Amino acid sequence: MSISVVIADDQRMVRAGLRMVIETEPDMTVVGEAGDGAEAVALARRVRPDVVLMDIAMPRQDGLSATSTLLAGPHPPRIIVLTTFDTDENLYRALRAGASGFLLKVSSPEHLIAAIRVVAGGEALLDPAVTTRVISAFTAQPGPRPPTEIPALTPREAEVLRLVARGMSNAEIAAALVVGEATVKTHVARVLMKLGLRDRVQAVVFAYESGLIRAGFPDSGT
Known part of the structure; x- marks a missing residue:
């Protein structure tokens, strides 16, 4: 069974790169792209993907707000938050929003593909580079x-x-x-x-x- 993926990022080149990586996999299909959080919510509700790759910093509605909106609605997808920023605040907000995964954009293509499979299978995943910071984020609260x-x-x-x-x-x-x-x-x-x-x-x-x-x-x- 193919894993359907929506890519939400305000940079077209980033979306193109992610699509290229994902579509090399025979068991994955990109079913849509969104350039901002509001568009991501509307698209995901329409096509009902298995996984959404969600950027944090996007116009109109940021990725964390969009994550909360999607997960509060019917038929929520699994969401992996993708970001260039690994600040404690973003980590904490991503987890509180209900994201099932958190990956830095510098992660390898192999790690991204593995993360999509893990999350689509019902598990959760955090980038090893930020796992200790996740714990630190909670201790600060x-x-x-x-x-x-x-x-x-x-x-x-x-x-x-x-x-x-x-x-x-x-x-x-x-x-x-x-x-x-x-x-x-x-x-x-x-x-x-x-x-x-x-x-x-x-x-x-x-x-x-x-x-x-x-x-x-x-x-x-x-």
């Missing part, structure tokens, strides 16, 4: 006192959520907990389902904003 527990989760599920929020992959979590990777995948799926979260990015948001974890401090419940 004032938050509530850490709760002693999250009633919906078992102790093991809460532990897995803490490790997800630390940026660990399923394989790394499996090694840390001395369990199989399939078991970790099951725990992550249950955490997302119980908390009504879409993906790992939303799990990171929840973990920090709920106070379950704060970088630089011992994890609550440990």
Whole structure:
């Protein structure tokens, strides 16, 4: 099944370059381009792509606002935010807007293609170059006192959520907990389902904003 993609960027040359990279893949199709956020929202609602590549700095409506608008509506696509800027504010706003991925425009074509596949498959992705800054972005935000527990989760599920929020992959979590990777995948799926979260990015948001974890401090419940 082909992955349908919309490209939203105010620079025509950037859109052309992204289209060229994407359309070399037999399982991907660019179904439209938009030059600003408002156009991206209208286009995505019309063609219902699997993935939207969303620039941040665009006229009329910026990419983060457009992301929030699309994800609040029916049949939301998966959204990867593309930017030349990796500031903490943009990272935090992108995650809060509900983006499933965050990539710098200097990322390699191979990384971009892999990101589209990961996000289209229902997972979340953050550029390795900015993962640590994502955590820093959350530590800079004032938050509530850490709760002693999250009633919906078992102790093991809460532990897995803490490790997800630390940026660990399923394989790394499996090694840390001395369990199989399939078991970790099951725990992550249950955490997302119980908390009504879409993906790992939303799990990171929840973990920090709920106070379950704060970088630089011992994890609550440990």
